[in-house]
Amino acid sequence: MDRVAQLRDEMRAGLDLVEAAKQPMPVGDAWLLHRLDPFDGSSVVLVGPQPGQLDRVLLRSRDLPGPRPTIEWVVPSPTGAHVAVGISTDGGEDATARVIDVASGAMLSDAVPHVFVSQVSWLADGSGFYARVSDRPLVDGIHPRVALHHLGGVTEHDDALAGAPKSVVVLPSGDALVVEGLGPTLTPTAIKRPGSDRWQPLLEPDAGNLVAMVRGDDLVGITTIGADRGRVVSIPIDSAADRATWTELVPESDGVARGMMPLDEHLVTCEIVNGAHRIRVFAADGTPDHTVDLPEPSGLDLLFGFGRGFGDPHVLPDGPASIVFHLGGFDRPPCPHRYDLATRELTPLMPVVRDERIVATWHRAVSADGYPVGYWHVRLRGTEGPAPALVYGYGGFNVAMHTPCHPTPLMPWLERGGCLLLPQLRGGGEEGLAHYRAALALGKQRTFDDLFAVAEHAVDTGIAAAGHLAFVGASNGGLTAGAAVAQRPELFRAVICAIPAIDLLDLPEHAVGSIVTEYGRADVPEHVAEWRRISPLQQLREGVRYPAVLVDQGEVDIRCPPERSRRFAERLSEIAGPTGRRVVLRERPHGGHVAGEGELWPVWLDFLITEVMESDG
Incomplete structure (x- = not known):
């Protein structure tokens, strides 16, 4: 059996278990x-x-x-x-x-x-x-x-x-909301009430993030308008544009509010604190009730490495006074649970499986501008540092990544003596609105600097073995992977650039809205100058010994089209020549921007194990 097939078999049971938790x-x-x-x-x-x-x-x-x-x-x-x-x-x-x-x-x-x-x-x-x-x-x-x-x-x-890009969401109340935006910022701009045939204006499109439900004649929602870390507000529908009429129900706290669910007599919020999830319960008027007692650290994501956008529902109603959600951790695959708000009883809906081998610790590195960057270090008991380290990051589009979730597809790496570094890079939504906005357009270099700071901190503290670091990034994370190759080739031994936004000077014209917000605009000279300075393809130089690189690309990807990846791989191969490290371009037939974990990780891990764990140079 070749190793890709072996790795696929090793992760099959774990991925099947995650699928069974749905x-x-x-x-x-x-x-x-x-x-x-x-x-x-x-x-x-x-x-x-x-x-x-x-x-x-x-x-x-x-x-x-x-x-x-x-x-x-x-x-x-x-x-x-x-x-x-x-x-x-x-x-x-x-x-x-x-x-x-x-x-x-x-x-x-x-x-x-x-x-x-x-x-x-x-x-x-x-x-x-x-x-x-x-x-x-x-x-x-x-x-x-x-x-x-x-x-x-x-x-x-x-x-x-x-x-502008819009979608219409019909709420359980029967109200239809027009929401403008494509993920990083979502703003309700109009509403059609049940029985009405007209759209009633709400907020201006640039008002900011608000994800809301309807309760009576009010919007009740979670927003970053006036609160970097989020708050819950009640907004009269008939005067939504007048912020003086808003009522704050749950003020900004030490947690980053990412989701909210109104029930008949309660409000439930989902927050991130020091890289992990927290659930809090309030009365309908915002009076604090209690914090749900969860094992620490806990996460509410179903899939490892797939982040959630602002307002994505982590908890769902299950009757007037109970909620259901997937609860897991680095040592616990996600398992559906029901929580009774009155009795405070937390009940698993299927057997809880615990992997006692896994240890996870939370750390902070300091980025180039002094910003503290949080990251998780995950290893198996008995695996002491310095160890070969796989860093997996994203840092974009206000997506919250790497809250505690069992690293199912990466268990073969841990079982071979490696460790994981899971950073919450700026551009993501894990630390609030300022954390996201700091890496927009002219600030995108901060995402890359945060990654380099985490890698250096892990080496300096004895967690990671110098010369044995790998980085994996996909899509926007593929841009960060390209920056790791081009800017810090001595820091990483191998890099996976998957479906990458690798050439900022040649972004697809049909990438609407969110990419304009994230990276800048082609009609702004300062933005174009910054793209030229940081775009990975343009930064490659002769005479540099670059890491081993696997560029993984879907042949029919419209978000990050394959031509850019081909140019990046070709240029790396030219520079590497016969004596340089490996450069592999993998093009997946009938592959787009999204693929199953089992299709990707066995190939990626085979490449990384060879280059980081088994290779001397």
Whole structure:
């Protein structure tokens, strides 16, 4: 057996356990689950009368036509009569929304093409759904607009919702919110109340982050407007633009508020404190009640290495006074739990598995400008430093990364004597709004400096072995990986640049909105000058001994197209020549910007083990 196959087998049980932790969702009187194979990207949609009795296949990706068909998302209607599914082919993200009748299992004729990076949002009566779509194939450029599709009928495009990237979210109250933005900043700009046919203005598009639900005639939500670390506010819908009418329910605290869930008589917040999650409970008016007693450190993410955007729901309601969430840690794979707010009883919904071998400690490094950068050091008991270290980072788009989560795909690295360094780099959302904004546009170098500070701190404190560090970064993290190669080649022995934004002077024209915010604008000379200074492709120089580099690229990736990765790998290979370290360009056929962990990590770890653990030079 070759080592890639061996590594795949080593991580299979763990990834299957994570997949098994996913909880079915109610569909009328039945239950539904979308189960993914993390190794080949195939999936199946199951339905049944009970959560533990999902005995009917509603849809299987392998039965769909086209090259590498993928079920991107599954959204049941509020009535449970129908399920909307996003289907793409060839590894792309150009999904077509289709509708399945749950009772018969038949796929209806309804089809909404070019749904981009977005699920649909059903109308309260299940008669149709909103979707964010492009008016042409995504490969030809993204021109976003909001579509309203009526089941069995036409798809309308509301001219009032044209312009900047928008989506419409229908809330449990039946209210429809127009939300502007693409992840880093989300602002509700209009609302359509139940029974109304007009959009009522709310906030200006540049007001800032607010993710809200409707309670009566108020928006209740979590916001960074007026609070770097977030707060919970109540906003009268009829005077939303007048901040003098807002009521602060939960003030800014020592935790970074990332999510909020209003219940009948309570508010529940999800926060990050020193790299780990915390859940707090308040009365409906914001009066503090209690902090949920969780094992320390704990995390609420389901998948290792996949961060969450601002406002993403970590906890979900389960009746008027209880919540459900996935609870895990570095030593505990995620497990669904129910928490009763009245009795304060925390109940696992499946057996909790604990990996007593894993030890995790929280550290702070000091970046070039004096900023304290937090990071987790993860190892197995008995593995003492200095050890070969794998650093995995992102640092972008206000995404919160590396809260405690079992490192399932990286267990083969730990079991071979390595350790993990999991930094919370500026540009991410782990430490608040200022932490995110510090690395925008002219500040992007701060993300890279934070990474270098963490690596140096780990070496200086005896955690990591000098000359035996690897870095892995994907997408925006691939830009950071490229910076590690170009700026600090002596610090890292090997680097994985995955689906990287590797050439800032040649960003894809159809990368709408969020990339403009993140990296700057091509019509601002200062931004272009900074791109030229820090863009990894432009920084490569003759005569430098660069790390071993694996560039992993999807052939049909529209966010980070393959031509840029090819140029980066070709230039590195030219500089390395016959005596330099390895440069490998891996292009995945039918591969886009997203792939299953089991498709990626076995190949990546094989490369890193060879270069960092087994190679002398």
